[in-house]
Amino acid sequence: MIMFDISYLQEEADRLMKIPGVQKGAVLKSHLAAIKERGGTESLAKIEKALSDLGYPLKLQEIKSMREYPEGQTALVSLLCQKLLGYTDEDIFNQAFAASKLSFFGQLVMRTFLSFEQVIKNVSRYWRKHVSVGELECYEFNKKEKFAILRLKKYVFHPVVCLSLAGYFLGMFRYVQPNVKIKETRCAHKGAPFHEFKVTWQ
Amino acid sequence: MAKTNISKKPVKDEAKILQADLDELEWYIDDFSTFLPLAVCTLNPLGIIVNVNKAFEVLTGYSVLDIVREPLSVVFLEKEAVGKMEEKAKQKGISKTELTAISKNGRKIVTTVSIAARKDKKGVFIGYFVAMTDITELKNLQMNLEGQVARKTKELQEKLADLEKFAKLVVGRELKMIELKNKIKEMEKADKI
Numbered sequence A: 001m002i003m004f005d006i007s008y009l010q011e012e013a014d015r016l017m018k019i020p021g022v023q024k025g026a027v028l029k030s031h032l033a034a035i036k037e038r039g040g041t042e043s044l045a046k047i048e049k050a051l052s053d054l055g056y057p058l059k060l061q062e063i064k065s066m067r068e069y070p071e072g073q074t075a076l077v078s079l080l081c082q083k084l085l086g087y088t089d090e091d092i093f094n095q096a097f098a099a100s101k102l103s104f105f106g107q108l109v110m111r112t113f114l115s116f117e118q119v120i121k122n123v124s125r126y127w128r129k130h131v132s133v134g135e136l137e138c139y140e141f142n143k144k145e146k147f148a149i150l151r152l153k154k155y156v157f158h159p160v161v162c163l164s165l166a167g168y169f170l171g172m173f174r175y176v177q178p179n180v181k182i183k184e185t186r187c188a189h190k191g192a193p194f195h196e197f198k199v200t201w202q
Numbered sequence B: 001m002a003k004t005n006i007s008k009k010p011v012k013d014e015a016k017i018l019q020a021d022l023d024e025l026e027w028y029i030d031d032f033s034t035f036l037p038l039a040v041c042t043l044n045p046l047g048i049i050v051n052v053n054k055a056f057e058v059l060t061g062y063s064v065l066d067i068v069r070e071p072l073s074v075v076f077l078e079k080e081a082v083g084k085m086e087e088k089a090k091q092k093g094i095s096k097t098e099l100t101a102i103s104k105n106g107r108k109i110v111t112t113v114s115i116a117a118r119k120d121k122k123g124v125f126i127g128y129f130v131a132m133t134d135i136t137e138l139k140n141l142q143m144n145l146e147g148q149v150a151r152k153t154k155e156l157q158e159k160l161a162d163l164e165k166f167a168k169l170v171v172g173r174e175l176k177m178i179e180l181k182n183k184i185k186e187m188e189k190a191d192k193i
C-alpha cells in the first residue's frame, strides 16, 4: 500500500473530534460501506489506516449501527476521502447519496413513511434520532410551488460535511419522491447563521 | 446519596444489556440475511425497494446500490402484474403468483413471487415483504417431462396406426382366403355335377 504523510491533518482531525456531539453508528457505517463499494477494499483500507494513524481508529466491520460515535468522525472520513482518495465535491455528494442506500438505520426508518410530505415534515425527528448535535428543521414546505426549505442550525464542523449532508438528505428523499433535487443555498461556513438547503421536485 | 447510587446502577446495567442485545440483533439480521438462500426484499408503502438480501443480489444480478429506491416492477417482465399483486397483498394480506424476473444482464428467470403486507403494532400498513424463488429449473424439468410424454404418446399413436394397418391387412387377407375357399368349394361342386 502506498504510504501517505497525513501528519498535516492531525490538527484538523483533533479539532473535529473534539467538537461535542454523537451520532448513531449506522450513518458512519454506511459512509464507509459506500467508500468500499466505490473504490473497493483498497480505498477502505486507506481510510481505515489513516483514521488509525490519526489516533481515531474505526473499522467498517466493527461499527455497530445502534451505538454512538463522535459526530466529528463523519466529517473526518469525508475529509480523508478528499485528501487521500482525491474525491471531488461531486464525489463527496455521490458517496453520501450512495451511503443513504446502505444505511441499516435509514432503511429501518424510511420503510415506514408513506409520502414525501410526511418525510420532509419529520426531518427534525429523524435528525434527532441520528445525531445529538445541531437542529434540522423544515422551515418551509410549499406543496403548490414544489419546494421546501430545510435549515440546519448549531452545526459547524467542516465545509465538506455540507456536501455530504446534501447527498445523504437527497438519498433519503428519493425513497419517496423520484424527481427530487437539493442545493445548499446558505452556509454556516460562509457567514450565514445556519445551513440552508432548498429541496425541489416535479 | 447512597440510595441514588444504588437505584442508578441497575438502570445503567440494563442499558448496557439492551445495547448488547441491539448489537447482537444487528449481527443476527446481517448474518441471517446473508445466509438465507431465499431472495427477499422489503418495500416501503409506495412499493419502493428499501432493502434486499444477498440471495436477491445473486438471483437478479442487481446490487444494493443498483436496486434500492427503485420500484419492484423494475425486476419483472410483467410490470402491471406487480402492482396488482401489491394491491391484493394490501387487501388480503398476501398474494402469490408466477412472474418472469429479468436479471441485470437480461436473463429471464421464472420465479414464484410472494408478497405479504406488513403492519405495525397498531395495525397501520407499513409496506411489504417480498420473497422470490427461482423455478426455472423446475419449469424446464416440467417442460422436458411434458415433451417426453408428448413424444412417447406420438410414438405410441404411430405404432397403433401401424397395428391397425396390419390388422386391416390381415383381416383383408383372411376375407380373401375365405372368398377363395368358397370359390374352390363351388368349383368342386360344379365338377361333381
Ligand SMILES: [Zn+2]
Pocket: A159, A162, A184, A186, A187, A188, A189, A195, A196
Ligand atoms: Zn453549509
